[in-house]
Amino acid sequence: MYKRIIVLLSLAVILFTACSSDDASTPASENQTLNIKTKQDQWSYISMSSGKVLGTSALGDSTAEASWKNRTDWDIAICNGIIRTNSGTSGIGKGGIANSNVSYEETTNVSDADYQVDMDTLQVW
Numbered sequence: 001m002y003k004r005i006i007v008l009l010s011l012a013v014i015l016f017t018a019c020s021s022d023d024a025s026t027p028a029s030e031n032q033t034l035n036i037k038t039k040q041d042q043w044s045y046i047s048m049s050s051g052k053v054l055g056t057s058a059l060g061d062s063t064a065e066a067s068w069k070n071r072t073d074w075d076i077a078i079c080n081g082i083i084r085t086n087s088g089t090s091g092i093g094k095g096g097i098a099n100s101n102v103s104y105e106e107t108t109n110v111s112d113a114d115y116q117v118d119m120d121t122l123q124v125w
Contacts, residue, residue, distance in 0.1 A: 038078060045074040088117030 034051050038044050041059040045068055046052070054074050057064030068074065072093050077084040086093030096117050098110045 036078060041080065043068075043077045043079040043084070045077045047073055048075040085118050088119055090118035 034046070034053075036044055036046065036053060039056075043057045043059060043065075045054045045056065047054050055068075057068060059079055068077070069091050071091070072086065074091070075086055075093070075095055077086075077090070083097070084090040085095040085097050087095040098116065100107055100110070
């Protein structure tokens with residue numbers, strides 16, 4: 001399962017740059033690795049363009065979730081092995097995620113029709 005998350009995060013580097021604000025402080029390098037220390041039942045909100053965890057919120061904290069939903073500086077959020085994108089029901093960004101059967105290095109183009117935005121349900125690929 002974690003291997004799949006790593007592959008999806010790699011794809012997210014390409015897919016989510018449109019979500020981040022234009023004034024990101026330090027652009028991430030092409031081959032940057034981000035080690036994310038997570039806590040049980042805590043969302044970690046990540047900017048792919050800066051390569052940083054921007055903040056966290058407790059799982060189920062509706063006030064914090066509403067605040068994060070209205071921000072465009074984060075691209076993905078991770079909690080208990082679940083990934084959110086800054087799109088759909090999770091955020092006002094224009095992000096999304098696509099499932100791919102090839103490695104990140106082999107990925108060339110992903111059709112807009114293949115992108116999935118966040119929903120209030122879990123999707124298993």
